[in-house]
Amino acid sequence: MGPVAEISQPERVAIIGAGVIGAAWAARWILCGSDALVYDPGPETERIVTEVAENARHSWERMGLAPVREGSLTITKSIEEATDEVSLIQESVPESVNLKKQVLEQIEKSAPESALIASSTSGLLPSELQEEMRCPERFLVGHPFNPVYLLPMVEVVGGKRTSADSVSSAIQLYETAGMKPLEVRVEIDAFIADRLLEAVWREALWLVNDGVATTEEIDDAIRFGFGLRWAQMGLFENYRIAGGEGGMKHFIQQFGPSLDWPWSKLTNTPDLSDQLVERISSQSDRQSGHLTVRELERIRDNNLVDILLALEGNSWGAGETVSGLRDKLRGSAIPQEK
């Protein structure tokens, strides 16, 4: 591939592997107006793809995102047919290195030379997957999150032999699908998001294993509490606020030492050196130093309120707690008026 000019919305994309992830990729692309050519050897492909597209359409309608012209959705009979004249090939077959390598080999046989090839793997290294490819420079990982037609995040990870142009093209292509690509600059197993998810998952398994909490109690601990914060600000930004006017440095100084307490099952921690503390607080300053803690608090609270109202509208989770409070406050009007 030569140097890349501005990338426009792809006319045709190939979706190889159509489980939950592949089918949802197809749905996102057709709703954005691209044609999707899908290949999966499974007997249920048509049903799965159709059902997922239906869910996606329902959601986009609810968001008021009416596609100007929905792209066509074609279930093909081979990888060769699916990759015909496409500019992006998204591989989403099961997480097996060997299977993925075989599929990539087949993709390369028929893919147009100019097409990017991306894998949806949630943790396998692109350097390994591209080892035997003929044109490894156009291969990378584009790791999305379920449901792909709604969550904007896609981690873009190049391997040792991926060209910088391919990474940049992939980012632009995914942006045309209304996504938020995050370039993972250092190639590590499980990338960024799944390392965080896995850490929580392990700890949660211990809690269930040890009989401390049930799956429902753990889910409740998340969705009535910090999960509401994370939908909008993530980890560090919330802790920046928790540090109050002292900011991130104050927070780490307060909270950091407790990391060495024998709390969680997994207790290996990085040394909180001055250098690491400095790195975290200066990164946090670059991220949101333009806002005061008061301003951040107000933004957080406004977002929380609107998320709670959204959930209340659906009579779900923390929204139901708000409903209960609303009823209570209304109800308590009666004795007051006596």
Add this chain to the structure above:
Amino acid sequence: MGPVAEISQPERVAIIGAGVIGAAWAARWILCGSDALVYDPGPETERIVTEVAENARHSWERMGLAPVREGSLTITKSIEEATDEVSLIQESVPESVNLKKQVLEQIEKSAPESALIASSTSGLLPSELQEEMRCPERFLVGHPFNPVYLLPMVEVVGGKRTSADSVSSAIQLYETAGMKPLEVRVEIDAFIADRLLEAVWREALWLVNDGVATTEEIDDAIRFGFGLRWAQMGLFENYRIAGGEGGMKHFIQQFGPSLDWPWSKLTNTPDLSDQLVERISSQSDRQSGHLTVRELERIRDNNLVDILLALEGNSWGAGETVSGLRDKLRGSAIPQEK
């Protein structure tokens, strides 16, 4: 304390320690109509409490939660004054066992005999904190989440000497404040939510330490991706959906083995015995077996859509990505109409 009848909204509560957490407790109680008596030896107490209450009022107005009659907010000069005729005393002083024990000793000197005493500690064990108390049976942990006036979660944890009545009363009291109490049945360090938070925090520190990602990239990986899921369903329920029609058992069988891959820095994992797999899937069935995966998907997607719209209304995070997509789809109408 005798057996507990139905608990009604407390007329007066004492807030001992008025940092971010204590001040927000006071705000929640006064907005619910209870009077709050606050004590903190710091010079800035009045300012902090007033500012936090102002933030809380703003949020409740935005939620359309108008208090029928706002409770009074009194900054007192001593613990004795603050605990006068209250039915709940909420201790929120810094996380030091010795400091908390000293404060609890003082609280016991003046607290009405019928009052419950709760600590906001995010990880210290109630059994340890109550060791030297005269009436340990009425002491427990009520661990809230920042911002306390918006997040419904409060973990209720009794110690070895806490009476069952006290736990039950605390749950009912917190419910009168519009909260979602979660009884932590097994007393462990850091309870439930903070063990999960700490696991993520450690992994995130490694990512920053190793130069893999910045604080902003980590926050983005969360808030544009799985954070949006967690605001409404937590961990297991989302994985139940990911398991598709095969459910939770299928998910664990697929995802479980990768826990033994050397992905995250902290690799000690519980043995995925048949017994543990069975426990998780049967708990998950009890939690949401009354809904099909299709129904769960639809609920999840409707919630996600409304959370995304809420964030779009505030021009924030993943909501901005949706705005961009909306503009793009509108813009692309022009060439189509030519």
